[in-house]
Amino acid sequence: MRPREKCGVFGAYRTEGDVFPVLYWGMLAQNHRGHHSHGFATCSGGIEAYTRLGLIPAERAPGGEGPRVLPGRVGVANVRYATSGSSGEESLRCDAMPIQVQGASRGVAISFNGNIVNVRELQERVGADAGSSDTHALAQIILQTLEAGGGLKDAARACMEGIDGSYSIVGVTDDGTLFAFKDPVGVKPLCYGSGGGVHAFSSESVGLDINGLEHVRELIPGELMTVDDSGVTEEQVVPWRRQAFCAFEFAYFARPDSRFNGKYVYQARMDFGRALARSFKDSVNRCDVCIGIPETANDAAYGFHEESGLPWDRATRRHRFVTQRAFISKADERADIIRRKVNLLGDRVQGRYLAVVDDSIVRGDTTRGTVGRFRDAGAKEVHLFITFPRIVGPCFYGIDMATYGELIGAHMSPEEIAEHVGADSVNYLGVDEYVRETGMPRGKLCLGCVTGEYPTPLANRLSRGMRERLRRGDSEKGRIYE
Ligand code: SF4
Known part of the structure; x- marks a missing residue:
């Protein structure tokens, strides 16, 4: 059996015009990273999201089965393989991403690639259902921090200091802020690109290429980037001592026309x-x-x-x-x-x-x-x-x-x-x-599975x-x- 990756993520912010076409093409270019489900979330006054099982449909699929276009200038998208939680149809529907959570005063939707090693501990901490995926627990951490009056930097720090595992996350808050961060060892890929009034984060550079965006750089482990109407911010949330980028990306997961560390995968x-x-x-x-x-x-x-x-x-x-x-x-x-x-x-x-x-x-x-x-x-x-x-x-x-x-x-x-x-x-x-x-x-590099x-x-x-x-x-x- 071929190994399965757990998810591809994409997020984009547009200074003018609807962001959905950017999300759609950026995610479609990465459908190889997950076939079980796909989904989109955008913010236009509030967050609107939907998920579906299976591959992202063709833009103009016969029978009206194409993607449902969402409004707004900022949003995130996901494709997923189930490697955490159950793989039954009900669980696949429940765990499909983006995961949207709404509290009394704040809301957020996140798209996640990775795996949390101490997921049980985390679920107990935030009161998430033990049968749900690790993404639900992560979304709760972010939401609870925002509801308590913290900012995105506090939310990212709460994730980075309490979680053992790998994660590249893009998300959108209910005030229209796009954010992206990587775990402190940077196991999963996540890059930033821009051009023509668009800022985007993508698991692989092909998600930027297909939208005609310039590949600017890979995010640094432990770094948070945000984009809103006041511009782009870059903050190092926790210091990083070493990077451990998944070595398997080069041999198997990534598309050959993606770039990591300046080298094309092909x-x-x-x-x-x-x-x-x-x-x-x-x-x-x-x-x-x-x-x-x-x-x-x-x-x-x-x-x-x-x-x-x-x-x-x-x-x-x-x-x-x-x-x-x-x-x-x-x-x-x-x-x-x-x-x-x-x-x-x-x-x-x-x-x-x-x-x-x-x-x-x-x-x-x-x-x-x-x-x-x-x-x-x-x-x-x-x-x-x-x-x-x-x-x-x-x-x-x-x-x-x-x-x-x-x-x-x-x-x-x-x-x-x-x-x-x-x-x-x-x-x-x-x-x-x-x-x-x-x-x-x-x-x-992470070489855990080949060196122990x-x-x-x-x-x-x-x-x-x-x-x-x-x-x-x-x-x-x-x-x-x-
Ligand atoms: S290199 Fe590390 S992250 Fe990649 S498959 Fe092996 S153990 Fe997992």
């Missing part, structure tokens, strides 16, 4: 492919063709081809209109989804020695299905080259890989994984090589506790932060 992926070809010459020498698993590994496969000199054959094609909307949990259903999504050109594979480039191996079932199809099509040998290093631990920051038991890399060596998935070899890019090709210093060292204290404690329970032979209880 360029990083090409460099991962080149580094793989340099690192595993023995395996490369056994192959006569290079194939990428679309879409995320295509750029890496091209870099691999350039570096290795192996011909690159696009023998796998992704069905453009097959999208995964349901929350799928059974292994046999997952295999069906993969088969439908990626088609194989059998005669390009038959009798050949394949170098197959892919972005990651999480649980191993997807990979085993893919290798099986290459074998069925007559491949002589299948060597896997994986751009993201071996995943050896869970993610506590909003990526849907939450237990050691489900991660094949946590309990098998690359050789054992190769045997399990039916490949002739599995070649993972090393952590040092991966870090180098992102263009970011190691000290500014997490950037926040509670995540480290949870990880130690989980490993200790496994050593004692106790079974895991699913996502222990829920």
Whole structure:
């Protein structure tokens, strides 16, 4: 099963004219970050919001099923995958974002990307329903601070000082102020751009590009930015000691045309492919063709081809209109989804020695299905080259890989994984090589799931506790932060 990101966020402020078209295109450009639900909230005298299940609809969908246009010059939007709270339809509807909360004197709507590790503690603190998502608790913290007479800086500080986890948040208050802040280690992406009387915050730079906005910069960990009729303000709410940007964004989550730390994601992926070809010459020498698993590994496969000199054959094609909307949990259903999504050109594979480039191996079932199809099509040998290093631990920051038991890399060596998935070899890019090709210093990346060292204290404690329970032979209880 492919890992799921939890959410993409977008928020915009317009000095003149309705903001909704900016929100719509900015969010549509990031629909890859969440398929379960989408939603919009704007402020025009008061906050108006709606959410729906599924993908953002086409602007002019047949049958009048297109987006409902909201009034106002300022607003936020969200796309979501459910990795916190339940994935039943009722919960998906309840937890769809933006989350709007209204108190006696103030109101706010927020769009959130991340995961709160100490969510139970937080829910108790603000009196939020224990069955709801972490976003409800966050919205309550912000609302309660504003109702008590505090400002947005106080609200952001209340979040930053009481929460362990990752979060990039954009929100709108009932007085028409747009705000955005990042957790003090900056795990999730969030950038700021402007142009033509528009100021916007977006998970990825593609949300700015599609609106013709200039990408100004990534928000600093622990920073709050606000936009209202008096202009843009930037405030460091809490000091930050280190940044821990999710390293997996480069290999898998982000669109190739997004930029992080000044480097296009597609360029990083090409460099991962080149580094793989340099690192595993023995395996490369056994192959006569290079194939990428679309879409995320295509750029890496091209870099691999350039570096290795192996011909690159696009023998796998992704069905453009097959999208995964349901929350799928059974292994046999997952295999069906993969088969439908990626088609194989059998005669390009038959009798050949394949170098197959892919972005990651999480649980191993997807990979085993893919290798099986290459074998069925007559491949002589299948060597896997994986751009993201071996995943050896869970993610506590909003990526849907939450237990050691489900991660094949946590309990098998690359050789054992190769045997399990039916490949002739599995070649993972090393952590040092991966870090180098992102263009970011190691000290500014989160590498928790590939090194076992997490950037926040509670995540480290949870990880130690989980490993200790496994050593004692106790079974895991699913996502222990829920
Ligand atoms: S643990 Fe892994 S997936 Fe999770 S934020 Fe860190 S690098 Fe990203």
